[in-house]
């Protein structure tokens with residue numbers, strides 16, 4: 001567990017999300033619960049979480065599978081599947 005370098009409190013894990021102020025996505029980071037402006041170059045997740053990146057990767061794979069199925073369907077419809 002990371003500790004605040006200013007007050008020594010356990011750092012709170014903030015999961016990645018989208019800023020309500022700017023509507024821009026931000027990466028997960030650790031923040032001091034007491035509000036110190038402590039920053040870490042590398043964040044350490046407090047618990048394993050499904051990241052949006054992983055979710056997007058899975059969705060991309062699903063898209064690829066869908067495209068493959070469409071190709072197979074087209075081949076069957078064109079009667080070229082067994083040639």
Ligand SMILES: [Zn+2]
Pocket residue numbers: 004005006007008009032033034035036038
């Ligand atoms: Zn602190």
